[in-house]
Amino acid sequence: MGVILKTNNLVKYYDEKKALDGISIEFETGKIYGFLGPNGSGKTTFLSLCAALLKKYEGEVIVGGLKPGKDTKAFVAYLPDFNYYPGWMRVKDALNFFDDFFEDFDRVKAEKLLADMDLKHDEVIAKLSKGMQARMKLAIVLGRKAKLYLLDEPFDGIDAVTREKIIKIMLSTFSKESTIIVATHHITYVEKLLDSVKFLYKGKVINEFEAEDIRHDKGMTINEYYLEEFRDAETD
């Protein structure tokens, strides 16, 4: 398995505040990773850098053999943790937008995902409930046949039944030629999905495991391990 994403001593500052503190990490193709840590640990910053949405940093980031930029955006699908669609857009406008600007967008797959999530094409995105917006964002992003998916809190605001449905869809449609990185602090939501986990705290990767190792060797669920690891953690 090749490496799709690699960082070397990655440091990111917001003014004087150090958001990422020397992260050296690798993500292999064909796996679903959990990028786990409490609020303010640097998960969103890390994903934004890899998605080429943040530019200034120290160290090295290599995505699919390239520095993050215009070219990597063609094969990296990033899902932010908020609604990033303009207020006037309807679901069908979002579909058309992705169809127009991403060559890897599979419209049929995206439409099926939207139907599975009970979303209608004529609905105005800004008027959807928080949960429905989360479903819509996820369906559209998963509609891409990207090499790397960066999903930031993908299940925030999504009810348990729909979450199960989405996880089933994700597992059944996951291609071994792609990689998914799920950044979250809701471990129970994503537990079933994960092949590997990386724990982030205060801008540093403090631990990395195969999910099975935690389950078998430590006899714990990932969530139990996470709670033990971060029991005394300070959060923002």
Add this chain to the structure above:
Amino acid sequence: MLKLIKFELKQYTRPIGLSSLTFILSIPLVVNIVMLLADFDRSVMQYANLAYMMYVMLLATDYTFLSSGFLLKHIPISYKKVYLAKLVAHLPAMIITTVSYELLSFVNKAEHYEMGMPRFADLSIYQYPMLFASYIFAFLLIQSNIIDKSAIIPRVIKKLVDIPLLENLVVGIYFVLSISLSGIGMISFGVIFYFAESMSSIETLLITIAAVILSVAVFYLNANLLEKSSKMKGECK
């Protein structure tokens, strides 16, 4: 590029909509007719018409630039192209407002020379690009200093006044400066427009060249700033 322009056109035609646009443009029309029947001072009305059309242009600018910044950062296209598409897509707004202004002038029976008011129809062939360039210049100033809050001004202020307790003051100063700069942009557009008729061809040509150079410079400055900016609207930390 065509797809980008199409998307940008939707940016302000969709939210405003044809019915709203008709409504926006019909307000001054009705006001003009009523005021004309009431024998109201026509030069005041004409200034009000100009101000209203400026407002409509600003509205279109607002919709073009405010809402899609973060979404467009995801697509595999350089921000310079995105920015250029925004400018091109903005042309119809300019044409609509120009035609509307001319229509209102007609309704108002504006005697421009007596009123000291300009008319687009009286401009020479050289003066159109000058007007357009100065408009773009004003447009870019507004865009960069109101919408992109991570533009150069707040950064410079922060460097000069690096005291945490004064952060609110810094933000306050920034907003005042932003509004002033946008004002300068709009005033420069108005002044050039106002004096256009009395200028010689050489003066017009020189001002056109200067305005084009300034527009291109601001365009590149803005595009670079936006590309490097980490704080576009909606972007998370």
